Amino acid sequence: MEDVFRRPGQRAGAIEEEKRVDSVGDHKEEIAVKEPVLTDWEGSSMGPDNSRASSSGIKKEQDDQLESARAEMGEVREENERLKIKTRRTLQTHLMIMTKKSKETELVSLSLGRFSSDSKKEEKTKTSSSGKEDDQKIKEGLSLGLECKFEVSKPDANEALPDPSLTNGFEEPKEEAGETWPPSKALKTMRSGEEDISQQNPVKRARVSVRARCETPTMNDGCQWRKYGQKIAKGNPCPRAYYRCTVAPSCPVRKQEPTTTHFQCQQPLWLPQLLQPLPCYCLAHHRALGPGSTAPSTSITAANNNLHGLNFYLTDNLKSKQFYLPHPSLSSTPSCPTITVDLTTAPSSSSSPLGRFITNYPSTAPRYSSTSLSFGSSESNSMSWGNNLLSYGSTQPYIKNQTGNTIAAATKAITADPSFQSALVAALTSIIGTGDSGGTIGASQVGGGQVGGGDNLGVMQKLKWGEQFPVASSYSESVKGNGCGSSYLNKSSTTTNTQPGSLIFLPPSLPFASSKSASASPAENREHTN
DNA sequence: CTTATTTGACCCTGT
DNA sequence: GACAGGGTCAAATAA
Secondary structure (H helix, E strand, O other), X not given: OXXXXXXXXXXXXXXXXXXXXXXXXXXHHHHHHHHHHHHHHHHHHHHHHOOOOOHHHXXXXXXXXXXXXXXXXXXXXXXXXXXXXXXXXXXXXXXXHHHHHHHHHHHHHHHHHHOXXXXXXXXXXXXXXXXXXXXXXXXXHHHHHHOOOEOOOOOOOOOOOOOHHHHHHHHHHHHHHHHOXXXXXXXXXXXXXXXXXXXXXXXXXXXXXXXXXXXXXXXXXXXXXXXXXXXXXXXXXXXXXXXXXXXXXXXXEEEEEEOOOHHHHHOOOOHHHHHXXXXXXXXXXXXXXXXXXXXXXXXXXXXXXXXXXXXXXXXXXXXXXXXXXXXXXXXXXOOOEEEEEEEOOOOOOOOOOOOOEOOOOOOOOOOOOOOOEOOOOOOOOOOOEOOOOEOOOXXXXXXXXXXXXXXXXXXXXXXXXXXXXXXXXXXXXXXXXXXXXXXXXXXXXXXXXXXXXXXXXXXXXXXXXXXXXXXXXXXXXXXXXXXXXXXXXXXXXXXXXXXXXXXXXXXXXXXOOOOOOOOOOHHHHHHHHO
């Protein structure tokens, strides 16, 4: 019986156990109540049979029995009390875990709601709603609006869950979401590749958690989108919505997104969610794109030099932009590596020299210590994450400030792992999206391609009209002729099958030279004919 | 009345 | 050339 109490299971089970504890207590109290009856019975039954025995002897015997029974009862009661306390503690622990989990879910769902295309409807709903609960919700929304944190904080590692099934339950939805979202053509391709990887390394998906303060009340990407079409993509139950930017009448920027966000509340915050609030590419476009402007050759460099943050350089011919991730931390559980980028603190003023990257690059490192991050060889295309929080520091055996490492090596390392590509892209996108820079990652250099800085449109167009990137080409198959860099940005997130929106820069009236043809897109044809 | 959204049809591209 | 699929247009509809 004690074993039952000393093996607390899940919450429901614990409650049940508490009931059982109570019932046991009742039972023992029952014993206590019955005790006199027993003695009465003994006395009554023994009375006539032991009439010859001395009454004092019988009394002694009864007293002994009574005392022993009482002593036993006391022990049982103590034990019962101990078990009750223990069960309560267990329940409290479960309750704390559940509360924490619910808070996480809240964060996720609320943050996800931010990029919902129906933000106006949400606002309407919120404002029209009444009642204390609704007010509370509104307050939550407002507070989130003032400081929106895209954060999925996993339970602390030291708070070990009593039952692993709790963790499993938390991780489960993402798989379901992946399954309920049949991928499109490109996704199939990507998934097939990823599934192969995931079969070999079943739990190596990187999760990016970005903590960022939002300067504006709404998590707006700065563009005003107008829906102009909707289409059901083959193999995708969710129709794809087409939006065009209406900031300017002639704005060529368009984007496409899945029309439903239902699934998003079912899963932790993965890359696609982070990518959904698209940064205002069009603003950069409006700023950067002038008549006769040319597309600069742009490149991105990921650098980490101070070991306390990530610095991303976006450089082009004219200028370079540096994006600093103040407090990135790479944590992981055995099932899910997590990259946490804390943007809530002020960036350091220290700038970094170009050309450093965070990683050493052992060519043959199949497995790493629990506190190290490293990149596997390109053959295995795998990246292993340790069990503990990964931080950049000089003490890390594989994470060193190595000036000798070239960017090529870094990009090679990144190229080796798609999840890290996605993570990096997501991080960069989030940063640039929240920052005031017009810089936009057109396509990630992490795949050996190019990235747009302030004048990213040229790169976008360059991407769109022809030049394929080693990574982008594999990720944006569905875009086909439109190898749009931003499409890659978003398509890259389709590795998790949530099919985020993609952004398309329609060809402006600029005579971009293209390796393909000048009429790569139907829209362009139409524009020319019209 | 204005503006935004929906939705069927059309066009283009790739196979 | 036929077909499939994606992207866009534009009339109809809703707010």
